[in-house]
Amino acid sequence: MQNIMVTGGAGFIGSEFARSMVEKYPNYKIVVFDKLTYAGNLDNLLPISDNPNYAFVRGDITDHDAVERALTEHQIDTIVNFAAESHVDRSILNPDAFIQTDVVGVYVLLESARKLGVNRFHHVSTDEVYGSIPDGFFREGDPLEPNSPYAASKTGGEMMVRAYNVTYGMHTSVTRASNTFGPYQYPEKIAPFFITEALDDRPLPLYGDGMQVRDWLYVGDHCDAIDTVLHKGAPGSIYNIAGEHEMHNIDLTHFILQALDKPETLIRHVADRPGHDRRYALNNDKIREELGWSQKHTFEEAMAATVEWYKKNEWWWRKIKTGEYLEFYKAQYAERLETTE
Template identity: 50%
Template sequence: MAILITGGAGFIGSHFARRMIHQGKRTVVLDKLTYAGNLENLKDVVDNSKTSQLFKFYKGDICNQELVEHIFSEEDIDTLVNFAAESHVDRSISSAGNFIDTDMKGVFVLLEAARRFSIKKFIQISTDEVYGTTHKDAFRETDALNPSNPYAASKAGGDRLAYAYWVTYELPVIITRASNNYGPNQHPEKFIPLFITNALEDKVLPLYGDGRQVRDWIHVEDHCAAIDFIMDHGKDGEVYNIGGGNERYNVDTAHFILDELRKSHSLLEHVKDRAGHDRRYALDCSKLKSLGWKAQIKFENGLKDTIQWYEDNQSWWKRIKNGEFVEYYNKQYKHRFAGTVLP
């Protein structure tokens, strides 16, 4: 039997696929290889004669029912972990259609295949953003969902559809909602790698609004360890929050990056905020901790290691920050510099 990891060439998915392979599990990856998918993320396991035998890759869309069912039949899938998603809030605000297709319709296709082939476990990877913003207490799994942008809304839809398949069909579904991830191999459109790579190039770091939005950060390896733990110890039909316990103002994280790279704070520029920007994300992870798991990587240590990775792997991200990325970046930020706000 094999584990199917959808979106397994992306940031979090590739780290999880590598983890499964190193545990000796036969691992099948399905990835559409959009701008955010990169097989180079798995180069170390593909090029290794010992681990390559445990790995198989399919290029394709989770919305493709025929392909998905072929993989289930051909590969004897008994576990599915769904990382496949359109995941960038800024892109969802300018063009929401792809998010609805992948994050909702794609989840439906996977659930239907999982039901037809009677798999043993379906892990739906959701996000803390489905809760919306909080000004007081951290969100618990039982709190209402109140997404504030098209990305979060599409993830909430997939989240609840997966739960419905547990209630209606008793499909063994578990849903996880993690806080903001960071670490090696993250696409440079995201906050931390964008600021690191811009700083390395002595380019402006465009910080939304006053920069006092609060995010809880979890290292990607901690996130993957939590999912692995939940696969063994989680209860079907349940939702588990996965947080790092590292709440930080965005502006403080930006300053940390600049200080670590010995760059001037003058590179930081406050720009016009994005529409519907959630002020604070925070997760109550006591449910998962009660089972015996908690994050291990201290944020400052993990961020230092991440900064070092981007310093050491400039060829990886410089290839990405070309072509489509330049067009996206100019569209996303050029007009914002004209609407600069003071911190």
């Protein structure tokens, strides 16, 4: 493993992975392949932009020619696929984009890798493929019951990865992770969205009663787990990555407001979204016992540091929250706020 192509590497988790791998493995070449859609941001890669073991290629994972050209030019021997449409609300409004990227794109990557002899393929998935669980914890062998177009598209991509392992013998692995948070996260997800809205003293539109439960995983721990699986995971393996810190959405909101010293009067309960899963929770035993991985950060420390990062890096998020982002915000939340106030 020497030349790794990180697809979706200009996004939130992908850029954290790229930055950490460039620093940790100076003998590896890390090639970020990203289409630079709305959530792909070259600012995320500025800390490593001058490193000699880093390169960037702009391209679409659904484009066979572009993928094969990058694999050949950079002599890639390993693909780590972060590229995905990932926002549930957007999947409800436009499922087609999710099928194209999360299913067709995964197929193109796998087939290009098979054609060119790239035998190591890691796929980054999500806990949402399991669906909702009222109590207990999902294990890797449990049935997949996705409840949103996003979750269904990620499930479809996973099935393609499985097929290439079983049919062609490709050395694949899959990780399914809990809700991930940290610096550089595009401000449409709940944590950065509420942080940046609260900084502007804007109302925080909390879905339903806010009692949905999510397990929270720091992005640095998420990427460390992927690194561990990439180097130690068995062919065809699947591993859950849990933060092991469950929280109601309303409690997360209170934590953010307290960290920013903002009033709870900013909270606005709005109509819940369709198909909103009530609780996700993952069992972490497999990756702990087989690979020896464990989290290095507590939720409280990591979320406080994340809030502080957004406070200090307004240059990064302020320019994002314009144009297309604001149009989506207005369409998705403004009417609900008006009808519930």
